[in-house]
Amino acid sequence: MAGSPEYAPVGAPKKRFRVSTVLIYVMLIVMAVVMIVPFAWMLSSSLKLNKDVFSFPMEWIPSNPQWSNYIKIWQQIPLLRFIWNTLFLSVVVTFLQVLTSSFAAYAFAKLRFKGRDFLFLAYVATIAVPWQSYMVPQFAMMRSMGLNNTHLAIICLQAFTAFGVFMMRQFFRSVPDELCEAARIDGLSEYGIWARIMVPLSKPAMVTLVIFTFVTTWNDFLGPMIYLTDKNLKTVQIGLRMFISQYSAEYGLIMAASVVALIPVLALFLALQRYFVQGIATSGIKG
Amino acid sequence: MPDPSKILKAGANRRKIKDHIVAYSFTAPNFIGFGVFTLIPLAFAFILAFYSWNGSPNQEMQFIAFDNFVKLMGDAKFWRALWNTVLYTLGTVPLTMAAALGLAILLNQKVRGRNFFRSVAFFPYVASLVAVAAVWNYLFSPTVGPINNLLHSITGLPFKPPAGGGMSLPRWAADPNPYVVMFTVVFFSVWKNMGYYMVIYLAGLQGISQDLYEAADIDGASKWQKFWKITLPQLSPTTFFVLMILVINSFKVYDIFINIFAGADNQLTDNSRVLVYQIYNTAFRDLKFGYSSAMAMVLFVIVLGITLIQFQGEKKFTA
Numbered sequence: 319m320a321g322s323p324e325y326a327p328v329g330a331p332k333k334r335f336r337v338s339t340v341l342i343y344v345m346l347i348v349m350a351v352v353m354i355v356p357f358a359w360m361l362s363s364s365l366k367l368n369k370d371v372f373s374f375p376m377e378w379i380p381s382n383p384q385w386s387n388y389i390k391i392w393q394q395i396p397l398l399r400f401i402w403n404t405l406f407l408s409v410v411v412t413f414l415q416v417l418t419s420s421f422a423a424y425a426f427a428k429l430r431f432k433g434r435d436f437l438f439l440a441y442v443a444t445i446a447v448p449w450q451s452y453m454v455p456q457f458a459m460m461r462s463m464g465l466n467n468t469h470l471a472i473i474c475l476q477a478f479t480a481f482g483v484f485m486m487r488q489f490f491r492s493v494p495d496e497l498c499e500a501a502r503i504d505g506l507s508e509y510g511i512w513a514r515i516m517v518p519l520s521k522p523a524m525v526t527l528v529i530f531t532f533v534t535t536w537n538d539f540l541g542p543m544i545y546l547t548d549k550n551l552k553t554v555q556i557g558l559r560m561f562i563s564q565y566s567a568e569y570g571l572i573m574a575a576s577v578v579a580l581i582p583v584l585a586l587f588l589a590l591q592r593y594f595v596q597g598i599a600t601s602g603i604k605g
Numbered sequence: 606m607p608d609p610s611k612i613l614k615a616g617a618n619r620r621k622i623k624d625h626i627v628a629y630s631f632t633a634p635n636f637i638g639f640g641v642f643t644l645i646p647l648a649f650a651f652i653l654a655f656y657s658w659n660g661s662p663n664q665e666m667q668f669i670a671f672d673n674f675v676k677l678m679g680d681a682k683f684w685r686a687l688w689n690t691v692l693y694t695l696g697t698v699p700l701t702m703a704a705a706l707g708l709a710i711l712l713n714q715k716v717r718g719r720n721f722f723r724s725v726a727f728f729p730y731v732a733s734l735v736a737v738a739a740v741w742n743y744l745f746s747p748t749v750g751p752i753n754n755l756l757h758s759i760t761g762l763p764f765k766p767p768a769g770g771g772m773s774l775p776r777w778a779a780d781p782n783p784y785v786v787m788f789t790v791v792f793f794s795v796w797k798n799m800g801y802y803m804v805i806y807l808a809g810l811q812g813i814s815q816d817l818y819e820a821a822d823i824d825g826a827s828k829w830q831k832f833w834k835i836t837l838p839q840l841s842p843t844t845f846f847v848l849m850i851l852v853i854n855s856f857k858v859y860d861i862f863i864n865i866f867a868g869a870d871n872q873l874t875d876n877s878r879v880l881v882y883q884i885y886n887t888a889f890r891d892l893k894f895g896y897s898s899a900m901a902m903v904l905f906v907i908v909l910g911i912t913l914i915q916f917q918g919e920k921k922f923t924a
Contacts, residue, residue: 346712349722353729356737372750374751422634429624441639444647451904452643457889459645507627508631539864540859544889576737576739579735584732
């Protein structure tokens with residue numbers, strides 16, 4: 319390999335390139351298989367009878383697909399209720415989060431007022447504080463406010479995060495001050511500047527925040543587990559978990575319910591993939 | 606006749622007050638929520654750590670100074686939970702980093718189906734944990750699971766330890782050996798989360814100037830040399846960032862353990878209990894809210910310590 323290029327046979331560099339390319343594809347395909355197999359197994363098992371789920375060697379495409387599993391799950395567990403609850407929470411939390419964070423972030427990025435730096439410090443200082451370190455007193459407080467076993471509790475604890483404000487503020491700071499000044503001279507109020515200049519300009523940051531908040535709320539486990547003990551209020555996550563522990567031998571049904579639980583996130587992910595990747599890249603590195 | 610400069614000043618003051626009201630109206634909606642649901646509970650957590658309280662609104666909190674922390678010193682379950690959390694961190698962090706970096710390097714090249722592979726690697730990160738953990742538990746089920754059946758048909762090892770002792774297939778999450786148990790959950794965690802860190806690494810790789818590689822090409826550097834002398838050093842701020850986030854997230858772990866190990870009662874055994882589980886259980890099952898908050902302070906201090914290291918490190922890397 320160490321020969322100088324002049325003496326190397328003409329075909330050699332090309333061939334070496336090919337070997338490494340094959341290696342790259344082999345590694346990528348192995349990775350893809352490891353990532354996909356659990357999902358494929360889930361899908362395959364969701365169409366099987368319980369007794370066939372663990373038959374070995376396994377049958378990837380069931381010869382006798384049990385489509386009825388996908389009918390039974392809606393009857394056996396209030397899956398629709400769980401999905402509706404989760405959707406409701408995710409949408410409300412996301413809406414509040416994006417609205418209030420971008421509102422606050424505008425003041426922190428573009429306005430001067432007393433106590434600005436101090437208030438912002440309060441946000442920055444708590445950004446790394448794990449929620450798990452104050453979830454217990456938070457529960458005691460929420461309960462004394464009568465919020466235990468309400469969706470409002472989840473909304474309150476998810477919708478006002480330091481992360482959202484911090485991220486939006488970082489983005490707003492990259493918008494030139496001259497733009498705001500010009501708008502002020504044209505007679506726009508601060509609210510007008512926020513609505514007509516900052517919001518349209520910060521679409522990428524907002525989409526990122528939307529995706530993150532939505533997925534976080536959709537997949538949250540510990541919050542709903544603490545607050546939502548009433549069956550009718552449960553989210554997909556804890557509802558699914560309750561179902562799994564209740565009917566632990568109903569493999570086919572559990573897998574069918576899991577498939578259904580994955581679909582909304584999969585749809586969102588496929589539709590907004592590009593933003594996911596960009597979003598993590600920007601918020602991750604600059605955040 | 607009034608002094609014109611006074612009017613001007615009063616006007617300026619009024620405008621200043623108005624500006625302040627406008628500014629506060631922007632911050633208030635978020636800050637009120639943030640203050641009530643984050644700052645106050647956080648302050649409450651600090652106070653609660655020095656009290657004894659069963660969490661009932663009818664019972665008064667009792668100030669017991671450092672008793673909770675003294676008790677913590679001799680609490681075997683707490684130490685076991687902390688040890689397991691550290692073990693999990695030691696396993697997850699390097700493996701996730703290596704997998705994420707490796708994938709990022711592969712997927713930063715011009716390969717066919719690049720976007721497909723990126724999506725495939727990333728999807729488990731957003732997929733519902735409960736659903737994927739259920740599949741994993743079936744796949745890794747000790748006797749009926751396909752993984753052990755496959756291993757059985759390859760190696761011929763028995764599913765259960767033979768009566769006279771000897772080798773048998775691992776029982777994964779249910780194995781008596783705590784390290785096998787930990788390996789199972791670490792493997793799952795790497796599988797689920799590496800896509801997220803891969804994306805951060807991809808962004809880091811794209812930030813490296815191509816000029817450096819061109820210069821290295823002129824000097825006749827090999828691929829390997831370029832990786833060690835350019836890619837890795839240039840990536841060090843990213844690596845540092847990923848390291849910190851990973852360590853912090855590992856210390857906060859709870860849901861993965863519950864979904865991989867716990868049954869309907871949500872209880873974990875000695876081999877699988879983690880710090881946040883201990884905090885949760887001490888409060889909500891044993892009804893010792895004060896004692897639980899003392900444990901929460903340990904988590905707080907650990908994460909704070911890591912964050913401070915990060916700040917120091919960031920200064921070093923960006924300076």
